[in-house]
Amino acid sequence: MHDESTKQPCCNPPWEPPQVIPAQVRRVNNLIFRKINQFHRENNVDNVTPMHDWIMSYLYWHKNDPVYQRDIEREFSITRSTVTNILQLMERKGYIERQSVPQDARLKRLILTEEGVRVHEKTMLSLHQTDEFVAGLLTEEENAELLRLLNKLRKGLE
Incomplete structure (x- = not known):
């Protein structure tokens, strides 16, 4: 005989949605992007997307x-x-700009233009302002611990 009283409801997960780590990370990510904007x-x-910011910074x-x-x-x-687009x-x-490479015509080296450098410098100011704002919400120790944990998660997920 099957005991109905111990059966989990079909539609209720065994956790509270606000505590699911990926959902919380996504929420915080969305709020940080709003602050960057x-x-x-x-x-x-x-008119510059955050991904453009990061690629220009990398270049x-x-x-x-x-x-x-x-x-x-x-x-x-x-x-x-995605990168192509x-x-x-x-x-x-x-x-x-994409510049051809002499040793391999299929390869195109990515170069930041003068306009890219100008935009990069302005966007870096915004990113630094965002970083300072977000870091100011936590203590120095909390920031260090958060970065340690995020790096641990990233490495484990790669």
């Missing part, structure tokens, strides 16, 4: 190294088709 508007770069800090599409795919853990839009906006 607020600072972007204040710094007159509200800026690696300007003396050859950077190719596969490097962007690996660095940001995004698919080839992002880079095409960045090229149309004048942020980057």
Whole structure:
């Protein structure tokens, strides 16, 4: 005989939704992006997406190294088709150029344009403002622990 009183309801998960880690991370991520967008508007770069920010930053800090599409795919853990679309839009906006490589015509080195450098500097100001705002919500010890835990999660999920 089956005991109905111990049976779990069909539609109620055994956890409280606000405590599911991926859901909480997603919520915090959305709020951080809103804050970035607020600072972007204040710094007159509200037409730049956060992903464009990060790619321009990567190209800026690696300007003396050859950077190719596969490097962007690996660095940001995004698919080839997604990176292709992002880079095409960045090229149309004048942020980057693709330069042919003499040893392999199939490879295109990614170069940040002067416009890309200018936009990068303004977007970096917004990102620094966001980072300072978010870090200010926690103590120094809490920030260190949060970063440690996020890095641990990222490494475990890669």
